[in-house]
Amino acid sequence: MIFWILAIIFIFLTGLMLAYLVRHYIFTITVLRGANKDKEHRGSEASAFEPTVSILIPARNEERVIERLLERITELTYPKDKLQVIVVDDASSDKTGAIADDYENKYSFIEVLHRGKDEGGKGKAATCNAGLKKANGEILLCFDADYYPTRDIVEKLVGQFVDPTVGATQGRVVVLNEPQNLVTRLIALERIGGYRVDQEARDKLNLIAQYGGTVGGFRSSLLKRLHGWDENILAEDTDLTLSVYLAGYKVRYNVDAECYEEAVDNWKAYRRQRYRWAKGHMQCFFKHFWSVLKSKKLGIKEKVDALLLLNVYFMPIVAFLSFLTGLLLIFFGSPLVNLLWLFVPICLYNFVGNFAPFFEIGVGLYLDGRERTQLLIPFLIFTLFYNMPICFKAFFDVTTGKIFRRNVSVWVKTSHLGNGNCYIQNLSINAS
Amino acid sequence: MRREQVKALNCLFSFLSIVAIVACVVVSFRVINFQSIVSLVIFNVLFVSLPFQLNGSLNRKLCLLALGNMTGLCWNYIFNLFAIVAADAFGKIFLDIYTVFFPLLSSIWIVSFWALSLTFLHRSRTDQGVNL
Amino acid sequence: MIPSPLVTSLAVAIAMIITLFFLPAIIELKRPKDAGPRIINDNPTKIMLSMLKIPIIDIEEGQKLIYQSTIKNAAFLYNIQSIEF
Numbered sequence: 082m083i084f085w086i087l088a089i090i091f092i093f094l095t096g097l098m099l100a101y102l103v104r105h106y107i108f109t110i111t112v113l114r115g116a117n118k119d120k121e122h123r124g125s126e127a128s129a130f131e132p133t134v135s136i137l138i139p140a141r142n143e144e145r146v147i148e149r150l151l152e153r154i155t156e157l158t159y160p161k162d163k164l165q166v167i168v169v170d171d172a173s174s175d176k177t178g179a180i181a182d183d184y185e186n187k188y189s190f191i192e193v194l195h196r197g198k199d200e201g202g203k204g205k206a207a208t209c210n211a212g213l214k215k216a217n218g219e220i221l222l223c224f225d226a227d228y229y230p231t232r233d234i235v236e237k238l239v240g241q242f243v244d245p246t247v248g249a250t251q252g253r254v255v256v257l258n259e260p261q262n263l264v265t266r267l268i269a270l271e272r273i274g275g276y277r278v279d280q281e282a283r284d285k286l287n288l289i290a291q292y293g294g295t296v297g298g299f300r301s302s303l304l305k306r307l308h309g310w311d312e313n314i315l316a317e318d319t320d321l322t323l324s325v326y327l328a329g330y331k332v333r334y335n336v337d338a339e340c341y342e343e344a345v346d347n348w349k350a351y352r353r354q355r356y357r358w359a360k361g362h363m364q365c366f367f368k369h370f371w372s373v374l375k376s377k378k379l380g381i382k383e384k385v386d387a388l389l390l391l392n393v394y395f396m397p398i399v400a401f402l403s404f405l406t407g408l409l410l411i412f413f414g415s416p417l418v419n420l421l422w423l424f425v426p427i428c429l430y431n432f433v434g435n436f437a438p439f440f441e442i443g444v445g446l447y448l449d450g451r452e453r454t455q456l457l458i459p460f461l462i463f464t465l466f467y468n469m470p471i472c473f474k475a476f477f478d479v480t481t482g483k484i485f486r487r488n489v490s491v492w493v494k495t496s497h498l499g500n501g502n503c504y505i506q507n508l509s510i511n512a513s
Numbered sequence: 514m515r516r517e518q519v520k521a522l523n524c525l526f527s528f529l530s531i532v533a534i535v536a537c538v539v540v541s542f543r544v545i546n547f548q549s550i551v552s553l554v555i556f557n558v559l560f561v562s563l564p565f566q567l568n569g570s571l572n573r574k575l576c577l578l579a580l581g582n583m584t585g586l587c588w589n590y591i592f593n594l595f596a597i598v599a600a601d602a603f604g605k606i607f608l609d610i611y612t613v614f615f616p617l618l619s620s621i622w623i624v625s626f627w628a629l630s631l632t633f634l635h636r637s638r639t640d641q642g643v644n645l
Numbered sequence: 646m647i648p649s650p651l652v653t654s655l656a657v658a659i660a661m662i663i664t665l666f667f668l669p670a671i672i673e674l675k676r677p678k679d680a681g682p683r684i685i686n687d688n689p690t691k692i693m694l695s696m697l698k699i700p701i702i703d704i705e706e707g708q709k710l711i712y713q714s715t716i717k718n719a720a721f722l723y724n725i726q727s728i729e730f
Binding site for chain 3: 602
């Protein structure tokens, strides 16, 4: 009896992992085939489309990075008379507010909203909601303070909204401080897999392209209708993504709309960031699972992809449990497990880093022309094992939070030390 | 005449690569075990379906595929031999340890070789100057 | 229990092979030749197009050639202006 229960559990768990393997395999094939065709000029067909745009920059203690973003904002090619930049200084204790005030004084299209200590420090969602109240553009874009966009990024992101069914847009994130150390190099691999292949494929296949929280934006009217960001959810980006789709709109991804980010550069910060993402995603699962299943605005393939997206941070736990039940079945002497057991490790490699499997990352690197970086792929097995306990802890905290009605939405901010600044300077030198 | 010779050599090389691949799979089945074949099949499926779509001559891809199969065969043979000898010396538990860890360690060679192959295919892309 | 020489040598061989599989990754980490960051350039032609508000689709083939060379010249002039001495 126990043997059959274990066997059924093992087949179910391995089947789930194989579903993700197949999903990512389809994504990789889709992008490979699409790369052979001419690139769509996304946004180019909307070059005459110039709505008013509000750019939201939530910032808390970002004195080392915010100046380079604000300077870059002043270099954007989008007409400044149609641009409104709102810097939300979220109760910063450093010079973030002062730096932003300098730019407000120099440039009429930049505004600063200062939040006091009593109302600030409640997380990014609350900060963005405060900024949303001041935003008067038709389109609202968001950039985190540590980002550095291309000068024509607004046109590329805004161009997607020519299609009236588009509710949100997302651009590509490139790691700026990639050469810094092993952590940043592995994060860069994850980003390449996630943005060059995963997001691109989901957009091409009309699945659930994801708004990533930054380098993206919304129709302001839709965002206000959705009541902005949910301050009780840590992964407010995933939450809004699903809300947009459930409202009958879609998210479009533009791989050409590129922006640098400063990735975390140590394992402790990596762990905190992933823990927040894992908890937030699990919160989104509990919030949207039934809505997705019951929604009449989503087709079958969108529902399947949405459910796979919602469950992605449970998968390291599934992988571990699959490994455990497989072990028990081996000791029971089951012949069944011998075949499926071989798929388990390949599936384990499916859940490395940001859940882009090794072949997805490899193809992404190939399309980016990153020859030697391919060689780092085997190191990703370590981020898998590092992510497993993070996801376990997140799952434990979220479920106990639900059972005991505790607030688990405590935002732990990622510190940005400005380690990417030297690479900006190098790029400027190389470009001139 | 020279063109035909080159063409014939290319065909011969492709044929030999395919023979090597098939030989690896057969030897794997006869000499090692079923798990070994499955790991080679997983590698071959992943390699043929993805890197084969990239730029680069067919010969280069077949050569890499054949090398990968030989690497896998050697790896599986050494690990299997270790398990048998260790089981003989220390007990049957080592065969169970082999069954448990074999797929995990196989994935290391599969991923490593796959990554290395893409590096070689990059060079092929640069040589041909083709945009993908 | 002393392991036999064969077991020891096989164990060492396995450890060496695993290290060998990770060796290219270790070399790339220690002596990176492609450490990034990946260059994301402002495309001067596209920036010029957006500034001139010229659509780049639905153009007749005959006009396309003239148009493209005009844009290239404009981009060249734009870059000249950008150079700081």
